[in-house]
Amino acid sequence: MRVAGAILALAAALALQTTLAGLTSGASAVNLALVAVIYLALAFGPAAGLMAGTVGGLVQDALAGGIVGVGGFAKTLVGFVIGVLGAQFIVAQSLPRLIMFVSGTLMHELCYQALYAIVEARAFRMHWSAALIQAAVNGIIGVLAFAVVESGPGLLQRRRARGATLSRRHY
Amino acid sequence: MLETQPRTPYRPRTGYLFGGVMIFHLILISAQVQSRAGVPVLESVTFGVFSRLQGAVASAIRGVTGTWTNYVGLRHAQTENESLRKQVGDLEVRLQEQRALAARAAQLESLLKLRESTSLPTVAAEVIAGNPNPGLLTVTVNRGSADGVQPDMAVIAPKGIVGRVIGPVAARAARVQLLIDQAAAIGAVTERMRAGGLVVGAEIDGRPGLRMDFVSNLADVVAGDAVVASGVDGIYPKGFVIGTVEKSERGKQLHRAITITPAVDFSSIEEVLIVLVPARGAVTEETTDSKREDPK
Numbered sequence: 434m435r436v437a438g439a440i441l442a443l444a445a446a447l448a449l450q451t452t453l454a455g456l457t458s459g460a461s462a463v464n465l466a467l468v469a470v471i472y473l474a475l476a477f478g479p480a481a482g483l484m485a486g487t488v489g490g491l492v493q494d495a496l497a498g499g500i501v502g503v504g505g506f507a508k509t510l511v512g513f514v515i516g517v518l519g520a521q522f523i524v525a526q527s528l529p530r531l532i533m534f535v536s537g538t539l540m541h542e543l544c545y546q547a548l549y550a551i552v553e554a555r556a557f558r559m560h561w562s563a564a565l566i567q568a569a570v571n572g573i574i575g576v577l578a579f580a581v582v583e584s585g586p587g588l589l590q591r592r593r594a595r596g597a598t599l600s601r602r603h604y
Numbered sequence: 605m606l607e608t609q610p611r612t613p614y615r616p617r618t619g620y621l622f623g624g625v626m627i628f629h630l631i632l633i634s635a636q637v638q639s640r641a642g643v644p645v646l647e648s649v650t651f652g653v654f655s656r657l658q659g660a661v662a663s664a665i666r667g668v669t670g671t672w673t674n675y676v677g678l679r680h681a682q683t684e685n686e687s688l689r690k691q692v693g694d695l696e697v698r699l700q701e702q703r704a705l706a707a708r709a710a711q712l713e714s715l716l717k718l719r720e721s722t723s724l725p726t727v728a729a730e731v732i733a734g735n736p737n738p739g740l741l742t743v744t745v746n747r748g749s750a751d752g753v754q755p756d757m758a759v760i761a762p763k764g765i766v767g768r769v770i771g772p773v774a775a776r777a778a779r780v781q782l783l784i785d786q787a788a789a790i791g792a793v794t795e796r797m798r799a800g801g802l803v804v805g806a807e808i809d810g811r812p813g814l815r816m817d818f819v820s821n822l823a824d825v826v827a828g829d830a831v832v833a834s835g836v837d838g839i840y841p842k843g844f845v846i847g848t849v850e851k852s853e854r855g856k857q858l859h860r861a862i863t864i865t866p867a868v869d870f871s872s873i874e875e876v877l878i879v880l881v882p883a884r885g886a887v888t889e890e891t892t893d894s895k896r897e898d899p900k
Contacts, residue, residue: 483618483621483622484621500637501636502630506629552637
């Protein structure tokens with residue numbers, strides 16, 4: 434169930450990411466696949482994080498048409514590191530989670546750009562403004578995703594309970 | 605569906621998985637990226653790594669093979685060495701046998717020549733024993749009375765006079781008194797100046813040798829002169845070689861002090877000829893009685 438949910442979340446993030454990339458020309462301000470990877474790493478640990486990073490990164494690379502493996506490498510690294518950090522520290526609050534998403538996104542960008550610099554044998558270049566914006570957006574989306582997922586079961590219970598009360602009133 | 609579950613704690617297995625996945629990514633990237641030479645990095649790195657690995661393996665195999673070959677070669681060499689040593693030993697023994705046979709043949713040849721050259725009746729004899737008594741220099745030969753051998757018959761060798769037969773004589777063996785025995789004597793003359801005297805066995809410088817007595821101080825005898833039998837003793841045939849003068853000095857009295865180097869090497873006598881001519885009794889008695897009182 435957990436694995437199916439993780440795969441579904443990853444697939445949804447990738448689909449949404451490609452859709453967004455089609456809608457917005459140029460660099461995207463959000464990386465939903467990365468958000469999903471960091472989320473899974475924080476929620477399920479380093480193993481889940483690295484597997485999600487591998488699968489998500491490879492699929493994203495394949496869809497993007499670049500060198501397959503660069504994104505996978507970066508996302509695997511981020512998924513594993515964030516998973517380990519999430520297992521070591523308490524990240525149940527929004528602020529730590531935001532920090533994790535932001536730092537994960539920056540780490541991903543650093544690794545991604547460094548790998549491309551090595552592969553293409555060019556100097557390392559980092560668009561810090563775009564990276565920071567993406568980190569902030571990813572952090573916000575990630576924190577919101579946590580809030581939605583964690584408040585989801587309680588909300589459903591409250592709605593069911595409210596529905597039952599209204600039915601008795603009708604009688 | 606994605607509600608937060610208890611997180612999986614970090615385990616070493618996860619680290620191995622992480623390492624494996626990262627290596628997979630690197631290989632994947634390397635397969636797509638080309639090096640400056642235009643060869644895919646994966647191929648280049650793989651070739652480089654495997655070439656080194658191949659080199660190491662080849663080196664290791666060469667080392668093992670070389671060690672094994674050397675070891676086997678060493679074992680073969682050891683076996684071969686032992687075999688060759690044995691062969692060398694056998695060959696040395698055979699060589700000594702061949703040398704002995706050649707020497708024996710040479711001795712027999714010279715003996716045959718001597719026999720043919722002399723008009724005297726002779727019989728060849730083989731030395732079969734020495735004398736256990738160190739005071740008496742005699743040898744035993746394998747000819748005896750059955751072969752016509754009698755006491756006081758002369759015994760000669762290709763190089764010169766050996767001695768004489770002394771009694772008693774057995775049917776198939778006889779005892780020969782060597783010339784260097786201190787009880788032996790022989791009438792002699794120097795070949796160059798015909799200076800006569802008596803050659804007797806004597807101990808010279810601690811070794812058995814010959815001395816020539818009764819040669820006048822006036823006689824011209826010098827070192828290197830050949831000394832031969834004079835025949836006056838009635839035993840030894842005239843003219844046979846005794847030896848050469850080693851040292852000739854003027855004596856304190858009437859006679860010179862002369863030492864002689866024997867012509868015959870008495871330490872290696874194997875084959876001799878016995879002259880089958882009976883001695884003239886009177887002369888024999890004189891000769892033997894003058895030196896030997898009682899040989900036994």
